[in-house]
Ligand code: SAM
């Protein structure tokens with residue numbers, strides 16, 4: 610490692626990069642996408658080699674954790690090979706991935722062999738019909754088989770991610786926790802964020818705060834607050850009844866987690882997005898395409914970008930679109 614590190618204008622050390630490897634997805638989750646989606650033409654997206662080069666430069670600048678996401682990262686051909694190359698970067702402590710689980714039955718084993726350290730798997734419902742409604746195109750048993758394949762492959766500290774929506778899946782919170790306990794997984798509950806225009810429901814009416822989730826959990830379990838962190842935005846609690854399962858809360862609306870922000874995101878178009886909840890971004894694509902071998906220019910652009918990272922997002926509970934990008938563009 611070069612000894613250089615990334616620090617933003619508010620003295621926050623930035624050492625976590627989330628990279629979207631595709632905007633495409635085999636699901637159309639109601640909070641993330643519209644039913645009819647238009648995806649980017651291939652010429653406008655980074656090649657996997659370009660994604661690797663950005664990862665390499667970030668790691669040279671002190672990045673310790675990288676998460677591959679999307680869209681659905683596992684539908685991009687070649688993604689396992691990318692994992693292998695990124696996992697081998699000297700200095701990187703952890704390579705993670707967020708996935709909807711649809712491809713894990715066949716890919717869990719190649720992924721662990723590639724050096725990928727950890728998986729987050731989205732799971733919003735355990736009821737077939739509701740799962741179908743929320744994902745529009747997803748198949749629950751395929752995802753559960755994928756989760757079981759991940760456990761069989763030997764992945765540790767796997768976490769389930771659940772976006773909670775009032776009147777949709779809030780009645781399943783404790784069943785999802787039971788599912789996590791039975792498989793010795795962690796689980797995080799996420800407040801829906803106002804990213805991109807969706808038409809299927811009103812985000813203001815489905816808003817269900819993390820505090821409400823905790824009240825629901827307290828009907829069945831005893832929550833114990835903990836100071837643990839995985840270097841992401843989740844705040845963790847333990848359950849007295851099941852000490853091996855951590856319950857996390859990602860609360861962008863009700864609890865501002867910006868003070869300790871340590872991350873930036875790369876979109877699959879090559880834009881470095883400096884805050885999930887703001888539009889500030891730096892376009893790395895021209896540098897990557899103009900001078901493919903030049904790491905100096907790329908690293909200078911990354912260092913410069915730190916100056917424009919905003920202090921905080923401005924999410925509020927409402928139906929107004931506060932950021933025009935949908936989540937699949939930015940990488941959740
Ligand atoms: N396709 C993968 C998946 O679903 O896990 C990775 C990409 S997805 C955009 C990453 C995470 O963002 C998922 O856990 C998803 O539930 C969450 N997400 C998507 N749109 C969201 C929104 N508007 N508010 C909160 N979370 C959202």
Ligand code: SF4
Nearest residue numbers: 634636638641680709
């Ligand atoms: Fe696809 Fe993930 Fe968005 Fe669902 S949340 S539509 S699985 S990218």
